[in-house]
Amino acid sequence: MSLAAGTRLGAYEVVSGLGVGGMGEVYRARDTRLNRIVAMKVLPAAFAGDADRLARFTREAQVLASLNHPHIAAIYGVEESDGVRALVMELVEGRDLSELIDAQWKAAARGLELRDVLTIARQIAEALDAAHSQGIVHRDLKPANVKVRDDDTVKVLDFGLAKAVEFAVVRVRAVRDADRPSALRRRDDDRRARGDRARGAGLESTAGRHARARARAAGALPPEGSGTPPA
Numbered sequence: 001m002s003l004a005a006g007t008r009l010g011a012y013e014v015v016s017g018l019g020v021g022g023m024g025e026v027y028r029a030r031d032t033r034l035n036r037i038v039a040m041k042v043l044p045a046a047f048a049g050d051a052d053r054l055a056r057f058t059r060e061a062q063v064l065a066s067l068n069h070p071h072i073a074a075i076y077g078v079e080e081s082d083g084v085r086a087l088v089m090e091l092v093e094g095r096d097l098s099e100l101i102d103a104q105w106k107a108a109a110r111g112l113e114l115r116d117v118l119t120i121a122r123q124i125a126e127a128l129d130a131a132h133s134q135g136i137v138h139r140d141l142k143p144a145n146v147k148v149r150d151d152d153t154v155k156v157l158d159f160g161l162a163k164a165v166e167f168a169v170v171r172v173r174a175v176r177d178a179d180r181p182s183a184l185r186r187r188d189d190d191r192r193a194r195g196d197r198a199r200g201a202g203l204e205s206t207a208g209r210h211a212r213a214r215a216r217a218a219g220a221l222p223p224e225g226s227g228t229p230p231a
């Protein structure tokens with residue numbers, strides 16, 4: 001860790017190091033204005049010209065700002081002083097999930113208890129559900145980016161690679177329809193034609209009949225015997 005205890009960055013004073021990640025160093029720091037302890041993810045001045053890291057930093061700050069969930073570490077703000085940028089956020093005490101899993105293997109020669117797995121997984125799922133409903137995918141979900149407090153509260157961290165996805169999803173669907181290999185399209189056309197012939201000969205499968213009955217009940221097909229169903 002490159003910042004010593006007592007180092008000031010704007011209104012924040014470094015207390016101790018918390019960890020090093022792909023983007024920078026994270027410190028426990030004191031917010032001298034509000035007099036509370038926070039976590040401060042620092043992008044060193046040496047990286048200020050690195051477009052990739054800067055983009056990741058900005059993205060993480062904006063994504064966190066758009067989320068508000070008990071299982072996602074909250075952002076308090078950003079700070080800049082002498083070319084050093086910092087993302088200031090809720091301090092999550094405790095171990096990350098990879099440390100917890102390692103410790104469990106060492107202590108008991110096996111992974112987490114099912115009860116703990118479920119407690120942790122449920123909270124991660126809730127956090128992701130909240131992010132997804134804002135159109136944000138995390139894209140770097142792994143045990144090292146999940147913190148588990150001593151009271152078993154889980155917080156998902158590190159949204160530096162997160163992305164808004166609505167556009168991507170639409171594109172994938174569009175590509176699938178337009179680029180389906182013609183063999184697959186032909187196969188579906190053949191199946192449809194076989195289905196029509198089978199229905200004509202009274203040989204339609206039970207599943208096919210049920211599907212058509214359900215579609216009819218939902219109003220998607222005209223009543224039986226009232227003409228050709230829409231394609």
Ligand SMILES: Nc1ncnc2c1ncn2[C@@H]1O[C@H](COP(=O)(O)OP(=O)(O)O)[C@@H](O)[C@H]1O
Pocket residue numbers: 018019020021022023024025026039073089090091092093096144145147157158159160
């Ligand atoms: N809000 C926080 N509270 C406590 N520790 C944190 C917090 N954010 C990150 N850390 C710790 O700092 C380290 C790096 O954080 P991370 O967000 O994964 O950064 P990177 O984007 O560099 O991978 C990890 O060990 C993580 O547990």
Ligand SMILES: [Mg+2]
Pocket residue numbers: 021022144145158
């Ligand atoms: Mg990380």
